[in-house]
Amino acid sequence: MDKKQAILKSVLKLVNREGFYHLNMKNIAKEANVAAGTIYLYFKGKEDLINALYSMIVNEFNQHVLQGYEDEKPVKENFYDMLNNAIEFYLTQPDNFSFIEQYTYAPFLFKENQNDNFLLLSPIYKMMSVGKKEGVIRNIPDSILLSLIHGPMNTIIKLHLAHKTDLNKRGAKQKFFDAAWSAIAVV
Amino acid sequence: MDKKQAILKSVLKLVNREGFYHLNMKNIAKEANVAAGTIYLYFKGKEDLINALYSMIVNEFNQHVLQGYEDEKPVKENFYDMLNNAIEFYLTQPDNFSFIEQYTYAPFLFKENQNDNFLLLSPIYKMMSVGKKEGVIRNIPDSILLSLIHGPMNTIIKLHLAHKTDLNKRGAKQKFFDAAWSAIAVV
Amino acid sequence: MDKKQAILKSVLKLVNREGFYHLNMKNIAKEANVAAGTIYLYFKGKEDLINALYSMIVNEFNQHVLQGYEDEKPVKENFYDMLNNAIEFYLTQPDNFSFIEQYTYAPFLFKENQNDNFLLLSPIYKMMSVGKKEGVIRNIPDSILLSLIHGPMNTIIKLHLAHKTDLNKRGAKQKFFDAAWSAIAVV
Amino acid sequence: MDKKQAILKSVLKLVNREGFYHLNMKNIAKEANVAAGTIYLYFKGKEDLINALYSMIVNEFNQHVLQGYEDEKPVKENFYDMLNNAIEFYLTQPDNFSFIEQYTYAPFLFKENQNDNFLLLSPIYKMMSVGKKEGVIRNIPDSILLSLIHGPMNTIIKLHLAHKTDLNKRGAKQKFFDAAWSAIAVV
DNA sequence: GATGAATGAGTTTTCATTCAT
């Protein structure tokens, strides 16, 4: 059994279950079936542990979201695929979503990655520039486009996880994609 | 001098400056120019204090966002006004935004208002039902519409406060509104 | 309304209800319908207040216990009367009993009256010396006699107040008196 | 070195020296040569710690007081032995006595053992029922008998520890036992 | 590598007392 992975998984589970506020080393150890001291064999401390988990998730996300992406495909198709990938990633691993959200909104909690907060959005930027060149995506600032993609996705996942909507319902995702696309597409 | 308000303002300032994680009663007291014990004259404890602040901000937001709303106005106009009000509220009081975000993403931190997390969205729901009736807003589930309104707004404010975009730039807001409207409007 | 008396009564009630451990000035004030600061107009502080109450009760007890005492009466009669007075005093004012007990067993709590712990027993000493002279009470050390009088009385009251016995039952007191007398009487 | 025992011993010493009122965790730790936090490894908190100590002492007492007790012995002999055991227990470990007294008279301080207050008297009850059957002990309610045994014992120990009497003096105990026996014995 | 008892600085909270009104 890989203790390092077990520890990271514990953090993920606990942050999701009880929030950053109640996260403590003893519980992490207990959840991972490991002694408290063992954590310090793999991580410098609490901060390091959390930052490591964050990096891990961001990497996984970026890999996942780009699956099926091909420059040759129409932008719209790539857009749909990416949204789909992103949503799938979080719906199948909801703990990741909760963790990322909490991490992002904890200013100065763990300074190291301060500038990486939007790192996980990099694939989206790529697609936007192509779309603009081809004239299928509105010629408005990237940051505004970003808000029109990332924002709805973020909220719809949140609503789904809070059982306020059901993205698995027949046609639900399609409606969402179409509407989201309208926001950024040239008419 | 109202000590209760001073304490609430301190929390807001400190949460924004250093995050929930580093918030402690001694600093709150110092920031409010008050003795530590004084906080307990007005609040039962840390949780109560934070919940009180949350309620206060949500109330202020709801009042602010509905300014200028009139049933007689076209839905689109009300939509623009509301988005505008919301953005203005947070841009002029950015600490409020940061606080609400952190509060929302801290599961089980302070259970009391668990169901109020989306309370501050109530004005939006009102507008959506009217728009659907009139046929100007897409006939898709409210939760999806919500994600298309709340999501972009949320992200654009975040980007603005992080200096990744500038909503005060000439024409910026208008572009944003138009695009956001496209997402929810019937073509 | 005499605020000083109200304060003393509050202490008595609260010590009885919740114990010394939970006694605090704010509750005393509330119970007495008085502001916290008012207590300090009548007493130097918490210690002084409690010591004053102790002295008050001891005085009342001493007065009460000697009612009907007359040097001319037979020692046995005076003994019965005193036991009877003592028991009546505490049964009609059980708060007094609880207070005295707690005060007595709180070493160094309030140093002032340290040596007065057995002060309230002075009437008993008087009777013992007379009884010995007359040859009706055993010629054993006063301290042992004291234990044989004070001890049973103390315990029987405690048991009565804890509903483990009922001194108001017909004949109960008489049985108790007779047995207690046997312990100290010359056969 | 057993830290748990060291902590319990510290509480005993400090309660005896300064009373419940002044008992605090920092001093307990210091007295036990242990860090403050260590106490919480073995006890949930102050209440738990004190309740644990109470249980420990009551158990020790009950074991000690029954030493030499045999159903075959005459009741009077068992009575003398038990009184002797009890007195010896408390005279050799006076801190135990003070602690038990304070614990008993602190209503609602620590609720858990509320009904065990008289638990430590259980051996006495046993003896009384036998004595009554044999006709050597007065046929009066157990509760009254109890007061005539427990009461004097309690008070004489208190007086001894307060240096108001000296049970180690030649013949002192015997006088006390004889008198105490007279109270409960059939003439 | 692995443990988990122990630490003690730091945190929340309480409360006797003061003092401006």
Place this chain on the structure above:
DNA sequence: TATGAATGAAAACTCATTCAT
């Protein structure tokens, strides 16, 4: 006299981190 808001020292308790085994 009387008030009760305010104080701040002291209390109970937490928890990241260390280290002997």
